[in-house]
Amino acid sequence: LDHERECLLLSSPTDEPVCHLPERRLLLLGGAGAGKSTAGNTILGEEVFQTGTETLESSVGHGEVCGRRITVVDTPGWGTPQESPGRFRRETKHGAALLWPGPHTILLVLPLVTDITDLKRQALKDHLEVPWDL
Ligand SMILES: Nc1nc2c(ncn2[C@@H]2O[C@H](COP(=O)(O)OP(=O)(O)OP(=O)(O)O)[C@@H](O)[C@H]2O)c(=O)[nH]1
Numbered sequence: 001l002d003h004e005r006e007c008l009l010l011s012s013p014t015d016e017p018v019c020h021l022p023e024r025r026l027l028l029l030g031g032a033g034a035g036k037s038t039a040g041n042t043i044l045g046e047e048v049f050q051t052g053t054e055t056l057e058s059s060v061g062h063g064e065v066c067g068r069r070i071t072v073v074d075t076p077g078w079g080t081p082q083e084s085p086g087r088f089r090r091e092t093k094h095g096a097a098l099l100w101p102g103p104h105t106i107l108l109v110l111p112l113v114t115d116i117t118d119l120k121r122q123a124l125k126d127h128l129e130v131p132w133d134l
């Protein structure tokens with residue numbers, strides 16, 4: 001994100017940054033290695049999540065973008081349904097619980113170039129059907 005540009009867009013008539021915007025909570029979901037941790041760091045504007053190595057459990061990062069508090073939860077990437085029978089569903093739910101009372105936004109991170117196989121489609125369906133009662 002170009003933070004400076006975003007701040008200008010959000011600035012008040014006096015050009016003071018708007019500093020009283022409500023918090024936004026984001027949950028990052030997606031397959032293994034899709035770029036979730038990288039996307040989280042981009043959103044927060046700093047290296048909060050470790051990238052390039054497998055994220056093993058959900059973790060929370062905080063930041064401020066143009067006066068708005070942003071809370072992001074990074075989650076482990078899921079594999080195929082065969083590889084991840086329950087662990088990733090539990091982690092997804094755990095990640096959402098870290099954003100109590102719940103995420104405003106679920107950001108699904110997908111590689112731009114990928115084959116959408118039946119297995120991948122099934123994995124996506126399984127993980128988005130997590131029971132969201134936190
Ligand atoms: N070319 C390109 N590489 C990216 C992009 N986003 C992430 N990467 C690279 O892809 C690799 C994996 O990125 P991560 O952000 O760690 O991926 P992840 O989804 O968090 O991975 P897991 O936690 O293992 O599921 C890293 O080497 C990144 O530098 C992107 O938008 N473009």
Ligand SMILES: [Mg+2]
Pocket residue numbers: 036037038050051053054055074075076077
């Ligand atoms: Mg990661």
